[in-house]
Amino acid sequence: MNDVIVAVDAMGGDHGARTVVAGAILALEGADISKIVLVGRESEIRQALDAANYDKSRIEVVHAEEVIGMNEAPTTALKSKKNSSIVVGLNLVKDGRAAAFVSAGSTGAVLAGGTTIVGRIKGIARPALGVVFPSTKGYTFLVDAGANVDAKPEYLLQFAQMGSVYMESLMGIKNPRVGLINVGAEREKGNMLTKEAYGLLETADLNFIGNVEGREIPLGAVDVAVCDAFVGNIILKYSEGFAKGIMSMLKEELMSSGISKLGALLSKRAYGRLRKRFDYTEVGGAPFVGLNGLVVKAHGSSNELAIKNAIKQCGKFIKADVVGKIKDKIDSNKSERTEDYGI
Amino acid sequence: MNDVIVAVDAMGGDHGARTVVAGAILALEGADISKIVLVGRESEIRQALDAANYDKSRIEVVHAEEVIGMNEAPTTALKSKKNSSIVVGLNLVKDGRAAAFVSAGSTGAVLAGGTTIVGRIKGIARPALGVVFPSTKGYTFLVDAGANVDAKPEYLLQFAQMGSVYMESLMGIKNPRVGLINVGAEREKGNMLTKEAYGLLETADLNFIGNVEGREIPLGAVDVAVCDAFVGNIILKYSEGFAKGIMSMLKEELMSSGISKLGALLSKRAYGRLRKRFDYTEVGGAPFVGLNGLVVKAHGSSNELAIKNAIKQCGKFIKADVVGKIKDKIDSNKSERTEDYGI
Numbered sequence: 001m002n003d004v005i006v007a008v009d010a011m012g013g014d015h016g017a018r019t020v021v022a023g024a025i026l027a028l029e030g031a032d033i034s035k036i037v038l039v040g041r042e043s044e045i046r047q048a049l050d051a052a053n054y055d056k057s058r059i060e061v062v063h064a065e066e067v068i069g070m071n072e073a074p075t076t077a078l079k080s081k082k083n084s085s086i087v088v089g090l091n092l093v094k095d096g097r098a099a100a101f102v103s104a105g106s107t108g109a110v111l112a113g114g115t116t117i118v119g120r121i122k123g124i125a126r127p128a129l130g131v132v133f134p135s136t137k138g139y140t141f142l143v144d145a146g147a148n149v150d151a152k153p154e155y156l157l158q159f160a161q162m163g164s165v166y167m168e169s170l171m172g173i174k175n176p177r178v179g180l181i182n183v184g185a186e187r188e189k190g191n192m193l194t195k196e197a198y199g200l201l202e203t204a205d206l207n208f209i210g211n212v213e214g215r216e217i218p219l220g221a222v223d224v225a226v227c228d229a230f231v232g233n234i235i236l237k238y239s240e241g242f243a244k245g246i247m248s249m250l251k252e253e254l255m256s257s258g259i260s261k262l263g264a265l266l267s268k269r270a271y272g273r274l275r276k277r278f279d280y281t282e283v284g285g286a287p288f289v290g291l292n293g294l295v296v297k298a299h300g301s302s303n304e305l306a307i308k309n310a311i312k313q314c315g316k317f318i319k320a321d322v323v324g325k326i327k328d329k330i331d332s333n334k335s336e337r338t339e340d341y342g343i
Numbered sequence: 344m345n346d347v348i349v350a351v352d353a354m355g356g357d358h359g360a361r362t363v364v365a366g367a368i369l370a371l372e373g374a375d376i377s378k379i380v381l382v383g384r385e386s387e388i389r390q391a392l393d394a395a396n397y398d399k400s401r402i403e404v405v406h407a408e409e410v411i412g413m414n415e416a417p418t419t420a421l422k423s424k425k426n427s428s429i430v431v432g433l434n435l436v437k438d439g440r441a442a443a444f445v446s447a448g449s450t451g452a453v454l455a456g457g458t459t460i461v462g463r464i465k466g467i468a469r470p471a472l473g474v475v476f477p478s479t480k481g482y483t484f485l486v487d488a489g490a491n492v493d494a495k496p497e498y499l500l501q502f503a504q505m506g507s508v509y510m511e512s513l514m515g516i517k518n519p520r521v522g523l524i525n526v527g528a529e530r531e532k533g534n535m536l537t538k539e540a541y542g543l544l545e546t547a548d549l550n551f552i553g554n555v556e557g558r559e560i561p562l563g564a565v566d567v568a569v570c571d572a573f574v575g576n577i578i579l580k581y582s583e584g585f586a587k588g589i590m591s592m593l594k595e596e597l598m599s600s601g602i603s604k605l606g607a608l609l610s611k612r613a614y615g616r617l618r619k620r621f622d623y624t625e626v627g628g629a630p631f632v633g634l635n636g637l638v639v640k641a642h643g644s645s646n647e648l649a650i651k652n653a654i655k656q657c658g659k660f661i662k663a664d665v666v667g668k669i670k671d672k673i674d675s676n677k678s679e680r681t682e683d684y685g686i
């Protein structure tokens with residue numbers, strides 16, 4: 001088997017190099033990952049490494065002096081900081097020195113850098129952010145969750161194709177059910193974008209089950225839910241706020257009487273398990289689908305566990321050759337279709 | 344004081360005339376509503392009325408033989424069923440025989456009928472559906488939640504203006520905080536629609552607090568949240584599914600051990616109170632804002648309590664003269680602005 005080498009942005013995320021390094025060391029457990037390349041300020045990385053026990057042959061450090069901040073304008077930052085951890089890390093993927101790059105840094109910079117440095121898969125109009133999130137029945141892959149706020153029907157078709165490949169690789173789901181997020185179940189429902197996208201999706205080589213309404217998504221109606229990044233971002237962040245809101249209201253109500261307080265104490269473990277089901281750290285990272293290499297965005301507030309899972313997830317994607325499979329899917333699709341993807 | 348007369352679609356909703364009639368009778372409690380006009384098949388309505396105790400001088404029945412089904416194409420149904428409860432009821436508002444019309448029937452038919460029969464307020468480009476929904480801090484008025492899936496920036500400005508009037512009238516909030524639902528807090532964030540709408544909103548006579556991200560909405564960051572109906576519908580239905588999903592997951596976890604089961608039993612009332620906070624029946628109805636009269640859509644699955652609250656809510660709107668206030672707002676706005684609303 002080939003070596004599975006993952007480059008990790010040691011400078012990304014809210015908790016600093018120490019957390020990323022600790023997560024990387026945890027990710028060496030098991031055989032998913034052969035080697036991790038930590039990218040960032042060497043002194044900071046070494047300091048974090050020195051405190052830890054790990055197999056020295058499986059961690060490499062590549063120095064990158066600069067850091068792109070969360071609030072910097074992505075394109076400008078990428079141009080002016082050629083020696084930033086994001087640019088250096090993405091170049092490792094481009095040059096084939098790593099099979100994947102994981103960063104908890106600026107989403108915009110990772111996406112823009114991924115597109116310009118690693119490049120798009122030929123035939124893919126727009127890379128997109130895919131996010132795995134929990135439903136009552138398991139997990140749903142939501143794509144696009146953060147890249148293209150103004151999308152075209154052709155983009156949505158490609159998001160569906162790429163989402164299917166990812167969901168199959170990540171969760172082992174054969175022939176994943178694909179749904180188009182829409183305001184009604186009937187095919188004539190929707191806005192201009194979804195009405196046109198419906199036609200493309202139903203004739204494509206996909207397990208397209210039709211439109212899926214907002215209320216069906218948390219209930220696990222589909223494996224892959226397709227939308228533009230405006231809608232995807234709203235769903236993603238709304239879920240965060242809603243879960244937080246409902247838990248705080250529940251707490252308020254539980255604390256409002258002695259008996260329910262006691263009840264809450266007895267049910268404490270059940271609440272813990274519920275929280276865990278909503279915990280982003282369990283899944284780990286969101287892949288930028290459509291790039292000519294694997295680039296995974298970890299949540300900005302990732303702890304060690306989330307970093308570990310984001311890295312380990314790359315092992316699955318690499319073994320399943322998701323990038324290669326997307327290329328195949330897009331190639332075979334292109335030969336069936338004559339439309340221009342606007343590239 | 345003038346009489347407050349509300350027309351009610353006795354044939355609308357999933358539970359039939361008996362539920363609507365029972366809700367209407369409940370709405371006569373107190374002094375909000377002077378009189379209710381029940382519109383629909385007289386025999387069915389009379390049958391439901393005969394079983395009840397009520398002040399006969401305050402309920403009138405107007406016969407309408409036809410019923411527009413939930414799945415009929417709105418425009419065709421409105422044309423072919425001139426004697427349907429929706430068409431007859433809307434005509435009562437148009438003719439000044441009722442100050443409001445409440446229906447739990449087809450949203451599309453009530454909207455399309457409201458626009459063609461009752462008509463738009465002069466200067467309003469597009470009527471919209473406004474929905475009040477619970478946040479951790481109270482309530483947020485979401486507009487547009489169901490009418491215009493492809494919106495223009497000018498529409499969003501008017502939704503904000505109308506939403507402010509409604510929220511002030513309904514909740515007594517002076518100078519309601521208006522937010523533009525968007526993918527980021529910064530003004531340059533968003534899609535083409537929201538970027539342009541931002542400029543209109545910040546120069547309008549509104550308490551515009553800027554963009555509001557998905558995660559802030561359930562946490563009560565704004566009183567009025569503005570978006571197109573595609574996004575609004577997704578948020579609304581997603582909330583429904585998410586609340587259902589999280590409650591079912593919680594139940595699953597609570598039932599998975601004896602101790603947490605006991606805890607759940609002790610906390611039963613707290614869960615009941617939490618459910619109540621999410622209960623659409625507590626608010627009642629969603630007004631179609633921008634019509635030249637008051638038209639309120641009740642949830643299709645409304646029970647008696649929801650019908651009652653939807654009707655009583657009309658009393659508030661009528662007393663506050665929301666339609667007149669919107670006219671004033673649009674007039675004063677028009678004199679400041681020269682743009683054409685495309686009408």
